[in-house]
Amino acid sequence: MLGTKYVRSRLDRVGSREPLLNRIDISDRTLKWLFLLPSVAILAFLAIYPFIQGIWMSFHEWPLAADTRTWVGLANYEALVESERFLGSARATVVFTGVSVTLELILGVALALYLRSLTGNWRPIFRTIFILPMVMTPIATGLMWRLLLNGQIGVVNWMIINFLGMTPPSWTSSPTVAMATVIMIDIWQWTPLIVMIVYAGLLSIPETMYEAARVDGAPKLAVFRHITLPQIKYMIGIAVVFRLMRSFRSFDIIWLVTNGGPGTATEILNIYLYRVAFVNLQGGEAAALGIILLVVTIAITMGIIRGLGMQ
Amino acid sequence: MSTRNLPDIGSAVTFATENPRAALATAIKYGAGIIVAIWMLFPIYWMVTVSIQPQEVIMNWPPRFLFFTPVLEHYVTLFTEQNFGRYLFNSFVVAAGAVLISVIIGVPAAYSLSRMDVYGGHHIGFWILSTRMIPPLSIMVPLFIFFSDVGLDRSLLGLMIVHFLITLPMIIWIVKGFIDELPQSLEESAMVDGCNRIQAFREIVVPLVMPGIAAAGFISFIFSWNNFLLALVLTGGDTRTAPLVIQSSMGYLSINWGMLGAAGTVTVLPVVLISLALRNHLVEGLTMGAVKQ
Numbered sequence: 134m135l136g137t138k139y140v141r142s143r144l145d146r147v148g149s150r151e152p153l154l155n156r157i158d159i160s161d162r163t164l165k166w167l168f169l170l171p172s173v174a175i176l177a178f179l180a181i182y183p184f185i186q187g188i189w190m191s192f193h194e195w196p197l198a199a200d201t202r203t204w205v206g207l208a209n210y211e212a213l214v215e216s217e218r219f220l221g222s223a224r225a226t227v228v229f230t231g232v233s234v235t236l237e238l239i240l241g242v243a244l245a246l247y248l249r250s251l252t253g254n255w256r257p258i259f260r261t262i263f264i265l266p267m268v269m270t271p272i273a274t275g276l277m278w279r280l281l282l283n284g285q286i287g288v289v290n291w292m293i294i295n296f297l298g299m300t301p302p303s304w305t306s307s308p309t310v311a312m313a314t315v316i317m318i319d320i321w322q323w324t325p326l327i328v329m330i331v332y333a334g335l336l337s338i339p340e341t342m343y344e345a346a347r348v349d350g351a352p353k354l355a356v357f358r359h360i361t362l363p364q365i366k367y368m369i370g371i372a373v374v375f376r377l378m379r380s381f382r383s384f385d386i387i388w389l390v391t392n393g394g395p396g397t398a399t400e401i402l403n404i405y406l407y408r409v410a411f412v413n414l415q416g417g418e419a420a421a422l423g424i425i426l427l428v429v430t431i432a433i434t435m436g437i438i439r440g441l442g443m444q
Numbered sequence: 445m446s447t448r449n450l451p452d453i454g455s456a457v458t459f460a461t462e463n464p465r466a467a468l469a470t471a472i473k474y475g476a477g478i479i480v481a482i483w484m485l486f487p488i489y490w491m492v493t494v495s496i497q498p499q500e501v502i503m504n505w506p507p508r509f510l511f512f513t514p515v516l517e518h519y520v521t522l523f524t525e526q527n528f529g530r531y532l533f534n535s536f537v538v539a540a541g542a543v544l545i546s547v548i549i550g551v552p553a554a555y556s557l558s559r560m561d562v563y564g565g566h567h568i569g570f571w572i573l574s575t576r577m578i579p580p581l582s583i584m585v586p587l588f589i590f591f592s593d594v595g596l597d598r599s600l601l602g603l604m605i606v607h608f609l610i611t612l613p614m615i616i617w618i619v620k621g622f623i624d625e626l627p628q629s630l631e632e633s634a635m636v637d638g639c640n641r642i643q644a645f646r647e648i649v650v651p652l653v654m655p656g657i658a659a660a661g662f663i664s665f666i667f668s669w670n671n672f673l674l675a676l677v678l679t680g681g682d683t684r685t686a687p688l689v690i691q692s693s694m695g696y697l698s699i700n701w702g703m704l705g706a707a708g709t710v711t712v713l714p715v716v717l718i719s720l721a722l723r724n725h726l727v728e729g730l731t732m733g734a735v736k737q
Contacts, residue, residue: 161560161641168556171549172612173568179609180575183583183590190586197589244480251477262481264726265488268719270670272687273708276694277487280494280701288490288507295506321487329727333735371734382579385672389691406581411677416585423582434577 184427190420197414209421219422221397222405228312229387229401230380233319237376240320241327242369246361248328249335260332263325271322275389278318308398311391315399318386323379327372334368335361370441374434381430402426488712495519495705502701518702519710528689528707535685535711537600538675539668542607543615543661550615551657555645557616558623559631569620573732576613584677591678603678603685610671611664614732618663621733622656623649656725662718663729669715686711 191210194203213219248259266274281289282304290301304314338361346356384403387393393400393408400408406426410419494502496514522528556562557569587606588597596602630652631644639647650657672687679685684692690707693700719726727735 164641165556165560165562168552168560169562169568172553172572172616175549175605175608176572176575176612179587179606180578180583183586184578186586186590187583247473247477247480250473255477259477259481261720261723262484264719264723265716266484267730268666268670268715268726269488270672270687270708270711270715272670272672272690273491273712274487276690276704276708277491279694280705281487281490283701286503286505286507286701291505291507321483325484326727326730330731330735333727368735371731375731378577382581382673384581385687388672389694403579403581407673407676410581410585410588416589419585423579423585426579427582430579431574431577 184424187420187423187427190417191424193417195416195420197410197416202417205417209418210425213418213421213425218397218400218405222400222402225312225397225399226381226401226403229316229319229383229399230377233316233323234373234376234380236316237320237324237327238369238373240324241372242331242365244324244328245331245335245365246357248332260329263328265325266322267325267329269322271385272389274318274322275386278314278321278386279390282314305391306395308395311395311399315387315390318390319380319383322386323376327376330368330372330375331365334365338364367441370437374437377437378430378434381426381433491705491708493705494701495703495709497702499702518700518706521700521703522706522710526689526693526703526707528686528710530682531684531686531689532710534600534679534683535669535687538604538607538685539665541600541604542611542668543665545604546608546611546615546664547657547661550612551619551650551653552645554616554619555623555649558620559628559649569617572613572616575609576732578609580609580673581677584674588677597678598680598683600679600683603675603683606674606678607668607671610667614664614667614729615657615660617732618660618729619653619656621728622653622660626652659722659725659729662722663726666715666718 192204192206194201194205194209244263248256248263251259269277281287284290284303287301293299293301302310305311342360342364343356346360351359382403383401384407387399387401387404388407391399393404397405402422403426406419406422409415409422493509495518496516497508497512498515498517501508501512553572557565562568584606591597591602596605626649631639631648634644634648635641670687672685672691675685675688676691679688686707690704690711693704693707722729
């Protein structure tokens with residue numbers, strides 16, 4: 134994907150130096166595959182085998198608790214598309230991913246610009262602070278926020294009552310608020326990643342471009358739109374790809390904080406898939422759902438990668 | 445909020461006294477920064493704080509933010525009654541094992557992709573990267589059946605094998621990035637001097653990219669350590685990992701917050717230490733080498 138042109142040109146250069154490599158040509162040919170084989174074999178077992186087996190399973194009624202399996206053709210897919218719960222979880226996924234990634238992007242770019250405008254010792258201090266949330270074990274993140282938002286001992290409720298004089302919302306018991314809560318936690322954890330990626334892009338903009346704009350007296354908004362934004366477009370693309378990829382498979386925080394509830398309000402596809410597979414033990418339907426999730430995730434991320442011309 | 449109009453932000457304070465508007469701008473700027481910093485740090489601070497507060501301080505309002513007598517009773521309970529050390533050890537065995545084996549088989553693969561003209565190497569590399577895009581649950585259903593059939597469910601070995609999906613692509617891509625940046629002339633001159641390819645790889649390339657290998661190893665260790673979902677599907681009872689135990693102690697009606705705070709603190713501690721040590725490579729690692737710093 135990235136930098137492969139560079140790698141290619143390197144590889145071509147090796148080829149053009151035939152005289153030098155001639156002596157060990159034969160062992161090289163075997164060696165390059167020997168070097169690759171273990172990794173490719175393991176990843177094939179972990180990624181290709183289950184994918185093919187998953188497609189096969191999805192055409193069956195395949196209860197995980199019993200040894201029976203019945204060919205049902207596309208019935209699992211049809212049942213899913215018609216099921217209200219599947220459509221609900223698809224909607225929840227769109228809302229969760231759409232809102233959280235959009236807000237993270239806006240906030241992340243703003244904070245990256247902020248970070249760049251800092252001077253002296255402030256930059257490394259803030260950089261260190263931004264590193265912490267994104268490396269937190271997601272289960273610990275969920276734990277922290279459940280502690281903060283707890284109805285009896287939660288500090289956030291105490292602050293809202295005492296500092297703002299308002300009634301705190303019931304964080305996880307109303308459908309809309311519960312969705313907002315898990316989105317808020319997701320933003321807390323993942324905005325820093327976008328900050329760091331965009332910040333790396335900002336650092337690569339030559340200072341001379343800004344100086345030229347300043348000499349010309351360009352307004353700040355114009356500087357951002359015509360100098361900064363085009364230069365960090367690529368980094369924003371990378372950030373979006375990585376966030377989308379991970380957002381579709383969000384599980385830990387939602388599982389811990391709302392458990393998909395109340396009802397099925399925060400049950401995104403990944404959570405629904407877990408329930409179908411390992412609570413209801415419907416292997417065939419779970420496999421069909423897994424294939425849908427996989428195809429959608431790959432299609433969207435590849436679409437963005439192609440769209441940005443990153444490959 | 446931007447300070448582009450200030451000649452030198454370092455002297456913003458002296459400048460501010462001359463110009464009230466600039467003073468306000470500076471105040472807003474640093475005020476906003478402090479609010480963001482508190483927002484980022486307070487949840488972590490509070491978890492650690494609760495873990496060293498006596499039970500009656502935790503359960504009573506108003507919350508004590510700074511002044512209380514710290515106690516270690518929650519940590520003692522955690523490691524004696526709850527036997528949390530065992531689950532931390534499980535997490536460690538799985539993550540360390542997956543990382544170690546991934547380094548051993550992934551570094552040669554990275555070298556092969558970077559240096560040797562592999563037919564379709566570009567596609568193989570991209571395919572390896574794309575395995576990271578797969579939602580884990582969509583492949584866990586068939587893998588779970590397979591692992592149950594061969595008796596690897598509820599075992600740390602089974603979990604470690606699945607964790608290769610996290611560690612292996614990461615290590616291959618990050619290390620490949622480091623090898624790409626290494627001048628090829630070093631190996632070439634070694635080979636002119638009579639080294640064969642394997643010697644050049646082992647004695648020239650590996651030592652030179654060792655910092656990169658270490659960074660890749662530690663970053664993938666974080667991801668493996670933090671993982672919850674794969675352990676949820678594949679382990680139970682004594683083979684549970686630390687995040688799984690935290691999750692299962694939260695289901696009950698009366699939650700022991702002090703002890704959970706302690707569990708959360710010891711679980712994130714290694715991750716925090718590693719990422720602070722690696723802060724200059726972290727983003728590169730998190731984006732599989734797509735972002736260079």
